[in-house]
Amino acid sequence: MTRHCFFWIARFPTGMCSTKGISQHVLLFMSVISLSSVSGQVSYSIAEEMAKGSVVGNIAQDLGLDLKRLKSGKARIYTTDSSEYIELNRDRGILVIKERIDREALCAQTTPCALHFQIILENPMELYRVTVEITDMNDNAPTFKNNEKRFEISESAVLGSKFVLDKAMDLDIGTNGLQSYTLKPTDHFVLKLHSQADGSKKVEMVLQKHLDREKEENMSLLLTAMDGGEPLMSGTVYIYITVLDVNDNAPVFTKAVYKSVLPENASKGTLVTSVSASDVDKGSNGEVSYLISNSLDGVSELFHIEKNGDIILVGQVDYETSKYYQIDIEAVDNGGLSDSSKIIVDVTDVNDNSPVINIISQSTSINEDSPVNTVVAMISVDDPDSDKNGEVHCGMNDNIPFAIKTTSNGFYSVVTDSALDRETDSEYNITVTCSDEGVPSLSSTITLTLKITDVNDNAPLFEKSAYEASIVENNSPGLSVFAVKAVDADWKQNARVSYILDDSQINGVAVSSYVSVNAESGVIHAVRSFDYEQIKDFQFRVKAQDGGSPPLMSNVSVKIVIQDQNDNAPQILYPVQTSSSMLAEIVPRSADVGYLVTKVVAVDVDSGQNAWLSYTLLKTTDRALFEVGAQNGEIRTVRQVTDKDAVKQKLTVIVEDNGQPSRSATVNVNVAVADSFPEVLSEFTDFTHDKEYNENLTFYLVLALAVVSFLFVVSLIAILSVKCYRWRRDRMFYKSNGQLPVIPYYPPLYADVGGTGTLQHVYNYEVCRTTDSRKSDLKFSRPSSQSIISLDTSGTLTLRNAQRDKLVMEDPDDQA
Numbered sequence: 001m002t003r004h005c006f007f008w009i010a011r012f013p014t015g016m017c018s019t020k021g022i023s024q025h026v027l028l029f030m031s032v033i034s035l036s037s038v039s040g041q042v043s044y045s046i047a048e049e050m051a052k053g054s055v056v057g058n059i060a061q062d063l064g065l066d067l068k069r070l071k072s073g074k075a076r077i078y079t080t081d082s083s084e085y086i087e088l089n090r091d092r093g094i095l096v097i098k099e100r101i102d103r104e105a106l107c108a109q110t111t112p113c114a115l116h117f118q119i120i121l122e123n124p125m126e127l128y129r130v131t132v133e134i135t136d137m138n139d140n141a142p143t144f145k146n147n148e149k150r151f152e153i154s155e156s157a158v159l160g161s162k163f164v165l166d167k168a169m170d171l172d173i174g175t176n177g178l179q180s181y182t183l184k185p186t187d188h189f190v191l192k193l194h195s196q197a198d199g200s201k202k203v204e205m206v207l208q209k210h211l212d213r214e215k216e217e218n219m220s221l222l223l224t225a226m227d228g229g230e231p232l233m234s235g236t237v238y239i240y241i242t243v244l245d246v247n248d249n250a251p252v253f254t255k256a257v258y259k260s261v262l263p264e265n266a267s268k269g270t271l272v273t274s275v276s277a278s279d280v281d282k283g284s285n286g287e288v289s290y291l292i293s294n295s296l297d298g299v300s301e302l303f304h305i306e307k308n309g310d311i312i313l314v315g316q317v318d319y320e321t322s323k324y325y326q327i328d329i330e331a332v333d334n335g336g337l338s339d340s341s342k343i344i345v346d347v348t349d350v351n352d353n354s355p356v357i358n359i360i361s362q363s364t365s366i367n368e369d370s371p372v373n374t375v376v377a378m379i380s381v382d383d384p385d386s387d388k389n390g391e392v393h394c395g396m397n398d399n400i401p402f403a404i405k406t407t408s409n410g411f412y413s414v415v416t417d418s419a420l421d422r423e424t425d426s427e428y429n430i431t432v433t434c435s436d437e438g439v440p441s442l443s444s445t446i447t448l449t450l451k452i453t454d455v456n457d458n459a460p461l462f463e464k465s466a467y468e469a470s471i472v473e474n475n476s477p478g479l480s481v482f483a484v485k486a487v488d489a490d491w492k493q494n495a496r497v498s499y500i501l502d503d504s505q506i507n508g509v510a511v512s513s514y515v516s517v518n519a520e521s522g523v524i525h526a527v528r529s530f531d532y533e534q535i536k537d538f539q540f541r542v543k544a545q546d547g548g549s550p551p552l553m554s555n556v557s558v559k560i561v562i563q564d565q566n567d568n569a570p571q572i573l574y575p576v577q578t579s580s581s582m583l584a585e586i587v588p589r590s591a592d593v594g595y596l597v598t599k600v601v602a603v604d605v606d607s608g609q610n611a612w613l614s615y616t617l618l619k620t621t622d623r624a625l626f627e628v629g630a631q632n633g634e635i636r637t638v639r640q641v642t643d644k645d646a647v648k649q650k651l652t653v654i655v656e657d658n659g660q661p662s663r664s665a666t667v668n669v670n671v672a673v674a675d676s677f678p679e680v681l682s683e684f685t686d687f688t689h690d691k692e693y694n695e696n697l698t699f700y701l702v703l704a705l706a707v708v709s710f711l712f713v714v715s716l717i718a719i720l721s722v723k724c725y726r727w728r729r730d731r732m733f734y735k736s737n738g739q740l741p742v743i744p745y746y747p748p749l750y751a752d753v754g755g756t757g758t759l760q761h762v763y764n765y766e767v768c769r770t771t772d773s774r775k776s777d778l779k780f781s782r783p784s785s786q787s788i789i790s791l792d793t794s795g796t797l798t799l800r801n802a803q804r805d806k807l808v809m810e811d812p813d814d815q816a
Helices: 019-023 059-063 067-072 103-107 677-686 697-735
Strands: 004-011 026-033 039-047 055-057 076-078 086-089 094-097 113-121 126-135 148-154 162-164 178-184 189-195 201-207 218-227 234-244 257-263 271-274 288-292 303-305 310-313 324-333 338-348 356-362 365-367 375-382 392-396 402-408 411-416 427-436 443-453 466-472 480-483 497-501 515-517 523-526 537-546 553-563 571-574 582-587 596-599 601-603 614-620 626-628 634-637 648-656 664-673 766-768 778-780 786-791 797-799 804-809
Touching: 039 055, 039 059, 059 094, 076 086, 086 113, 103 113, 103 126, 113 356, 126 402, 162 338, 178 189, 178 201, 201 218, 257 271, 271 338, 288 303, 303 324, 356 443, 375 392, 375 427, 375 443, 392 402, 402 427, 411 427, 466 480, 497 515, 571 664, 582 596, 596 664, 614 626, 626 648
Parallel strands: 039 126, 148 234, 257 338, 365 443, 466 553, 582 664, 786 804
Antiparallel strands: 004 026, 026 039, 055 094, 076 113, 086 094, 113 126, 162 201, 178 218, 189 201, 218 234, 271 310, 288 324, 303 310, 324 338, 356 375, 375 411, 392 427, 402 411, 427 443, 480 523, 497 537, 515 523, 537 553, 571 601, 582 804, 596 634, 614 648, 626 634, 648 664, 766 778, 786 797
């Protein structure tokens, strides 16, 4: 429910006794209207001509505002024009007079006369409308355009003849305005007033007594105009009358009031209307002339009357300045007789004013997390045109998260109508267009620039969902492996990304012992040197954290693959090389072409092509007798064995991997070509001797005899050893229900390697040694229907029967 409160306060200056002093009192009329919690309206009424600094009213109290709110909200006065007659004292919360207010200069004859302005507060934005009505003081006396007026009146003028007098003009209004006229003396003339439609009075002087030029040729009258103010003020004009002879008929207008309609955009020279007056006198007494009698309202500057009675527009009319004009005209004959009439010109509005847009308050930036309906600007729109031409509608450009709302008549707020996202749009140019409903419609446009302030609402995002990189083993510590990259869509500090290594473990060891990450660049470095044979790959996580408060983060999985390097040479598993004895393979002379002599078994702990092995026969006693398989290492005969072939054959096989550069290993394979064991013994006395002796023949004969004796003793020992071994084996066989004991030997980690040229089958070995293992070594290969002979330096011989034989004996070169 709207509540109205009225307060009357009258203040009179101290020590003023005259009526003029009393007339300068201040009449303060205040009306406070509570409209809403967001906007309100306060009305005051003050007298014009108040002194500077005079109090208009306590605006803080009337609006229910605290003085602290006025200060924190930076309360200020906003007006649509540049004139500021009233200012706000924020410290006291009152409105005071800033400039002298002259009601007549401000509003002329318009009533009521009021100042309209707004009180604007910010943080949050609030608007209050204030109206200050300016009441009139009797500070203007009635005035006449001329100080005197002269008439020439024929003495034959009939009683009742009328003579139009100049009207007085009083800028004041109401009771302070023009109220009455007096004419003195009244011997021949009386004053007659006629009320007109606009509220003014037509002043005529009426002859009530015949004139006699012979008695009184010249007369002097005083016309006084008085207002109704306190004190009463007046203005006078002297009327001088010269009595003439015989012009007893005055001109008469055809109409008492003429009306015309004129559009405000009418050009100069436009015919407004035509008037006409007739005089029944003859000759010069019947000639009528016209004139405009308006004085102070500027009509004579806008309109001109021709001799023929045409009213011509000579200025520019403006509907917004004056909606109609009243032209007082006179028709005067040469005898001085006259008549008066009035022309009322109604000015019609034309849509010639575009809406005027004023920015009351504006925010230059706003947080992207601001709620919907946040006010970013307040504007006022005014169109001085009337009716449809003055009705304004405002809108804004499409596809922006803002809307314009009407807060009160002529005032609008620009608010957010959806969520903001700086990462999508960091700045908006809000174009507000206000159009009236005239035909054609006129419009005005302003553009508001609003920046969106960033809020940390985006976590860093890695460019990939997972990363994988490789590094060659045996790397140097500190080597840069690769870099992870995360991007944050936020701005400045909120978009500054730091990289952190996740606290995890790899095989029970902290990941920081393996790699490190540069916090700024995201480059991952190897902390240690990696060995492919120990670890082939590992995974860890890297976190990306922005610089916002609170910070946001994301993580990504990183896999490091260790690439193999050819850093390991092939290892020979078979035949086994020892320092105390040497292995020999027996090939019967009856062996067919392709006979499998033995197989070189090697492995490479590297991987891929670095572990692909190839076998090459590097050195041999007879190149035409043996060959080695390039992929499988099998040594086979390439032709039939002949009697001319030497009993002892020494083969050197090189095993190479496929790395770059390649690595290799060599192995010596001794082969005995013989059909019987004695033949083997006769040849192996100097099997391993490759040196050329330069002693004389006697020395060789003695040495040969000693070797043969030695071999004989060794053979006996070997036969006894074989007998003993078979006897013990038979006993074990019977004790184990006929099952022979097999002692398997598996090379560690090399049981089966596919597709690399390394060991492809399981090989079993049995070991039997003499009491002096440094001098004898007996090895059994996979079940291959071969027999093996081991001969030590003591001459003791051990023999196992099989389909084929394999001989291991001590290498004299090794003992040397």
